[in-house]
Structures are given as C-alpha cells and as structure tokens.
Amino acid sequence: MEKMKRTGLHGLCLAVLIVGLAVHEAKAVSVNNDGNITFADLPEGDPYSSPESFDEGSFPLPTTWDFIGNFLSSVSPGEPPYELINTVVGDFSSVDVALLTDNITTYQKNLLGFGVAFVIGVLFILIFPIVALCFCCCRCCCKNCGGKMHMDQKDNSCCRVMVYSILLLVSLVFIFAGAVTALCISGYTGSQAQTLPTRVSDNVQDLVLYLNNTLNEIDFVMTDQLAFTLDQVRDDLNGIGDLVGVPVRESLRTNVGPAIDSVIDMETNIDGTLSSMEAVDTLQATMEINRDTLDTNLTSILTTLSTLCGSCGCCTEATANLRNVQLKADYRDIDIGAGHGSFPQVLVDSSISELTDVSNRNLSEQALEGAQTFEDIPETLRNTTASDVADIIVTIDELEGTLNEFINTTTYTLQSFSGQVEPFDDTANDYLTTYAEDYDKYRAYVMYVFYGFILFIVILFLLGLLIGIFSYDRKASPTDRSSCSNCGGLFLMAGAGFVFIFGAFIMLITALTFIIGGPIDRLVCDPLVSGQLFAQTVDKYDGILEDGYYLGNLVFQDPSVPFQIGGFLDACEQNEAVYTAFLLENLFNITEFTDISSQIPNVDDQFANLTGDFSSVEILTDDTRQTLIDFRDSPADTINWTYFTDELAKVLIYDADGNVDSLSSLITALDTDAAATSSSSDATALNDISADLQTLQDDIVDVLLQDASDIASEIVTLTGYTDVIDTNVNDTIANAETAQDYIDNNVGTVVQASVVDYSARVLGYPEQFVTYATNELETTIGGCRPVYNLWNQAVNTLCIGILRSFNGLWFTLGWCIVFFMPALIFGVKLAKYFRTMDTSDGYSDNDDFEMQGQQHYGNKVAPTTGYAAGEKPNYQNYHR
C-alpha cells in the first residue's frame, strides 16, 4: 500500500515534469506536405537585472516628496515656459537678452514665487540676528524684555505654564519630526549613493543585453528561420520531379497505361503461338513415325498371314475381306510427294524459326523499356529543367546573400555599439563607486552633525521643559523656586540662545539650497516626470517647426512622421516591438524590403521556363514495333490447316468389310481360326500373328488415334492465336501510337498547369516567411520595455534619488526653523516661570491693582535686592 502510494506520487511528479518540459520546450520550425511552414517561437533571451520600479524609500519619505512637490507647486504655480524652450530649440541663434526680457511675463509666474520666498529668507537672515542682538541687549544691558529677574505672583500662572508647555512641546515634536525625517532622507541618499553604481551598471548592462537579445531575435528570424525557408525553397526546386513530374505522369497514366500493358501482353500471344506451334510440330513428328511403323509392320504381318492362309487353308473366319486392311489417313509432310502427306512441315518450320526469333527478342523487356521512359517522366523533367532550376536557385541564393548582408551590417553596427558601451560603463562605475565609497560618508557625517545639533537644541528645550514641569511648584513664590526648576529654565534659555545664534545660519543654508533645488525641481523634474516637458515641446505638432514634428524631421528628415519621445516611452512601457515603438519603418521599410517580387523580379519568368523536354518518352520503341511486326508477318497465321485437319478427320485404317480404325475383327477371326485348326503349328502361327496384330493395335493404332485427337485440339488452340495476330498487333501498335500522341500533345499543358501550382508553392515559402517576419518585427522583436525601465530609472534617480534628496535639505531645515520660532517664544516665556526670580511682586498686570498690592504684602515676599524699588515705577509705567 505504502509502496503503491509512493510510485503513484513518483508517477505524478514525472507527469508534472513531462508536462512542464512540454510547455517549456520551444516549438521548432516545421513544414507540412502542403508547403505550410509553422515557424518557431522567438528565443527567450537573457533576463534583465534592473528592477521595473524605482525605490522611493519607505515612510516618511514618499510623504515628504509629496510635501516638497506640493509646496513647490504652490510657490510656483505656472507651467514652464514651453514656448520659450520651443523657440530656443527651434533656432539657437535667436537666443539673446531681448528674447529673455521680452518673455519676462511668461516666466514671472514661475519665478516670482521662488523670488519672494528667497527674499523672505534673506530678510530673515538679515533681520533675525538684529532681533537677536536687540533682544540680547535689551535683556542683558537694560534688563528688559523679561531679562529682569523679577516676577509677580499670579493666580493663573499654572494655567499659563500648561499652555506654554503644550505649545512648546508641539513645536518640539514638529522640529523633532523634521530632523528625524532629514536623517531618514540622509540615510536614503546614502543607500541611493551606495546602490547607484550597481544600478547604473545594471542599466547599462541591460541596455547591452537588450541589444544582444534583439540581435539574437533578429538573427533567429533572419538567419535560422529564413535559412529554413530558403532551404525549403531549394528542396522543392530540387524536388521538381516529385512535385511536378509525378502528378503529371499520374494524370497521363489513365490514357497511357492500358496501351503500355497491351504491348506487354503481346508477349503472351507470341509465346502461346510459339508453344502451340511447337506442340503441333512435335506431335506430328511422332505421328509420322508411328504411321510409318504401322504401314511397314501391318504390310509385313498381312503378307505373312496371306502366305499362311494360302498354304494351310485354315483361314475360314479371317476372310480375304477381313485381311484386306488398308491405311487411309496420311499425317506425313505434305511435301513428301504428290498425293502423299498433309502436314505443312515447311511452313511450320519457318513459323517456328521466326516465332522463336521474335520470342527471343523478349518483347516484354523491350516494352518495359518504353514503359520505363514513361515512368521516368519525373526524372526527365528534372534532368531537362536542371539548368533552369539552377538559375532559380542562384536567384534565391542571391536573395539570401542580400538579406544576410543587410542583416549582417545592421547587427554588426549594433554589436559594435554595444562594444562601445562597455568602457563608458566601466568609467561611470569607477567614478560612482569612488564617490559612494570614499565621499558619500562625509556628506552623511555633515548631515549627522547638522541635524544632531538641531536635535541637541530640541533636547535642551525638552530637558528644560521636563525638569521645569516636574519640579514646578505652583505654591512656591517666584523667588522661592527650587534650583531644579531654575535649572529647567536655564536649559530653556540655553536652547533659545542656540536658536538665536544659529537661526540665521540655518536659514542661509535653507535659502541657498532652496533657490538652487526648487526651480530645477519645479521647472525640469516635474514636467519631465509628468511627460509634459516633451508633450509641450519636441513632441508637439507645430510646437517647434512651423508644420510638423520636430523629432520626425530630426531623425527621419520627414516632419510628417509623428516620432515623439512620449510616444515611444508609452509604447515601450507596453513592451511593444522596437520597430513599431520607434517608427523604424520610416528608416527602412520592411514591406518594401521583403517584397519578394520586387527583390527577384524575373522569378516568374524563370518558373515559366520550367517546361521540360519529353522527347525521350517513347512508349513504343522501334525495336518493339519491329518485333510486333515480325510477329504479325510470321507465316504462322498464313498456314492453311485444312488439308491436315481433313486428314485428321479421316479414318486411319479400314478393311473391306467396313470395319474402321480397329484390327479387332481380324484378331477375333484369327483367334477363332486358331482354335478350330487341328494343326498345332498352324494354330501357333495364327496365334502369333494375332498377337502381333494386337500389339500393333495397342501400341500404334490407338496411340495414333489419340495423337490425332490431341493435335486437332492443339491446332484449334493455335488457330485461336493465329487468327487474331494481325488484328491484335495492328490494334496494339495503333493504341501505343495514340497514347504516344496523347503524351506528345498534352504533356506540355499538363506540366504548365502543374508548374503554376508548383511556383505558387515554392514562392509561398518566402511569402509565408515575410508574413511571419513582418509580424514578429512589428509585434515582438526587441520588445523595448528595458528602454522604458532605463528611462524610468534615470529620471527617478535624478529627480527623486538626487534632487528630492537635495530638496529635502532645505525643506527639513526650513521646517525646523519655522517651528523653532514658537519654540523660542514659548521657551523664553516658560523660562520665566521656571527660573528663580530675584524679586517678586503680587499679582500680574492683568489683575486689579488693589488685589495685586494686597497679595504682595499679604504673602511675605519682601524685596531682596536693592533695585526692586526702582523697578516698581517701571512696572507701573508698563501698565499705563
């Protein structure tokens, strides 16, 4: 059970494997008997190594890229000045100051926003240090701006601390998020830099691979499949015998075959006639001998008997009549003498000799020679068209040569191009690797230091906030605050101090990077990614040229050709064939190129010349005809058998009593006489004679009679042949001649009709190939997805990998500096609530004056420093 299960499993695996192999096995080119070629599938090609999509980084990077994009769109809402680009591309010499100033309105919408933002930045850079300086002076020298270490106790201070803390915390969170994002971007930039050499190299390799794959595909179609096709053409041309000759011969056979057969059949007649004639001759020879014997012995016996009867007188029964036995039929040669014989020996001899001669010529062999010329029609066609076929093959070879040369030059150029790419790849790779390995780390260090510093400020604020909050005692008077709380305040003040000191510097970097990266992103990368850059310029009909497509004119010298970058990028995204995607039919028109009838114009005439020469086809050779005539003219049919057959019909012997063809009456009479006689010697003599006669009867007379009967029927057979010799021979010859005429008159037409089909079949191969090759070229060969991938990688690497990374710098810095402002304000405000004050008053400015005083004096808080009193008027002034 277990074993069965396992073998079952193995079987299943095997089946899956076989099915898998069958699925994977590429279909090979083949041709069926109708001359339909099934072409093979294109080779798989080497796989590409660069990824189909670009790695934009993980959260929060894509969001950041969108933020940057949206920010730039709102800063610069206008479209790039496509018209200006078109003018410049159209005519480079038209570029001058006037052109730029004239078009100022067209690009102010793009640049105004950048200008304004930059000016704001510059103003910040200029004003912020001044503000910082003023604030500092105000605090340190004048003890104003919250610099005085004096604070009034207020009821709502707890609430304020809470609000300020929350606001500060929120600002810090935003700054922190900005700094962390910046570090993420830095990491992303680092990884981009690390992988860039590989990616560039992969892409270049893919391009080489793409060329190679395309070349292999072209090679496969134009070399393998074309060679197969043209081999098929050559095979069929060399197979003209089978493809044209055999059908021609078979269509003639219905008419010609019977004639040939009847010639061959004549041999049966000849042989039959001869053997009958010989049989007759042989029989007659025997009969002649037997008849002589009979004549001699009968005469001798009868003489003896006559003598005996005369002397003894004992012949009472054997009367003279009975003893008077005579021979009647004479089977001997007619020429033996007048009145003797009946057999036409001379004619029979000469017939036999002539028939033997005719028979020895072996009519069937001669007839088969003729038949063979008919059977050889295919070979004759092949032999007699050999030179014309060779001419056509030369034409086909020339065509193949032309095609191969063309393919070779094309592939050779492309191959040498891929050779040129390698050194570039190496250089680029070296350079990028050097940067990635040796220099990028410094960029990373700078980033760490920079954002580390920002985080450090954030931490100062945060520490100050946390320490301040945790050690905050709402009951404690400002002068009594713990040193912990004071410390928190100091941290906050330190953070604020750093912001004051470095704010302008950070803004400087922000502004500079912004004014470089922003416009490039907005004016170059955005339209590049969206495709509008091409759609509005080089791809646009009458965008640059007055009337037509710029690239069509540039590449194909034909402005009506809609050759567009966007067009082929879209096509390549769909992996369309390079020929279709790049509109290469305008470079070389495959239809014209593969138009077989234009490539080999006289091939039809050449096929029309394939007529063949069938003069050697002679189904009735002269020898055969002569043999037949000799047979007809042999004397066999001229023999008049009447004499002989009449003789055969006669009785052989008879006696005077009228007994015929038998000696029995005489023998009976002699036996009776012998019994009656008294003399024993006489009786013995009579018995001897009787016995001799009996022997004669048995051995000669009966045999002769039998032979006569046999020879008569043999003569019937013979005349059965000879009676129709003339008619048969004349008919056979006539039939053969008719058939020969039929061949001579029709073979040309039949061959012609067959050659029409044949040339359609032979020329059908190149046509099938052209259909196949054109289809492959237009739909499959050089599927250009790698080109799209390359473009996609390049644009994304430049615009996201490099430019957005760079733009991330000003974006995060600007972000941080914006949120540093509230942090600064609330930090300074909070510090006031955390630090230990030198003096403290009652209630704050917002409260009622009376209440303030009451609170102040009710709750201890005596002035501890000398100048507290001097401050009071100030305070009141402030309230006025």
Ligand SMILES: *[C@@H]1O[C@H](CO)[C@@H](O)[C@H](O)[C@H]1NC(C)=O
């Ligand atoms: C051979 O091709 C012709 C046309 O190209 C088509 O009509 C015919 O059906 C095909 N025959 C076979 C057996 O595929």
Ligand SMILES: *[C@@H]1O[C@H](CO)[C@@H](O)[C@H](O)[C@H]1NC(C)=O
């Ligand atoms: C190109 O293809 C051929 C045939 O597949 C292969 O032998 C050759 O190594 C390939 N060349 C490159 C550069 O891939």
Ligand SMILES: *[C@@H]1O[C@H](CO)[C@@H](O)[C@H](O)[C@H]1NC(C)=O
């Ligand atoms: C006649 O030729 C045929 C074929 O070559 C052969 O088989 C046959 O024996 C020949 N007959 C005589 C009588 O030579």
Ligand SMILES: *[C@@H]1O[C@H](CO)[C@@H](O)[C@H](O)[C@H]1NC(C)=O
């Ligand atoms: C055809 O040509 C070949 C070679 O020349 C020769 O052997 C053969 O007998 C020829 N056949 C005919 C039918 O002429």
Ligand SMILES: *[C@@H]1O[C@H](CO)[C@@H](O)[C@H](O)[C@H]1NC(C)=O
């Ligand atoms: C292809 O062309 C190149 C140079 O033109 C030549 O070196 C090479 O032998 C040619 N190859 C074939 C197969 O014709």
Ligand SMILES: *[C@@H]1O[C@H](CO)[C@@H](O)[C@H](O)[C@H]1NC(C)=O
């Ligand atoms: C290519 O040639 C064919 C036939 O000559 C023609 O019909 C077609 O318009 C041509 N295509 C181009 C793009 O020239």
Ligand SMILES: *[C@@H]1O[C@H](CO)[C@@H](O)[C@H](O)[C@H]1NC(C)=O
């Ligand atoms: C056809 O045959 C004739 C006579 O042999 C010759 O003159 C003519 O050039 C041939 N035509 C072609 C197309 O070969």
Ligand SMILES: *[C@@H]1O[C@H](CO)[C@@H](O)[C@H](O)[C@H]1NC(C)=O
């Ligand atoms: C044959 O000979 C007989 C007897 O002489 C004669 O009567 C007869 O006409 C002859 N037949 C032919 C066909 O000559």
Ligand SMILES: *[C@@H]1O[C@H](CO)[C@@H](O)[C@H](O)[C@H]1NC(C)=O
């Ligand atoms: C015919 O006569 C000869 C000589 O007398 C004898 O030898 C022979 O046997 C006889 N033949 C017959 C058939 O009687």
Ligand SMILES: *[C@@H]1O[C@H](CO)[C@@H](O)[C@H](O)[C@H]1NC(C)=O
């Ligand atoms: C047979 O043909 C020969 C020669 O043409 C002619 O003399 C003869 O009369 C013909 N015989 C018959 C029976 O047609």
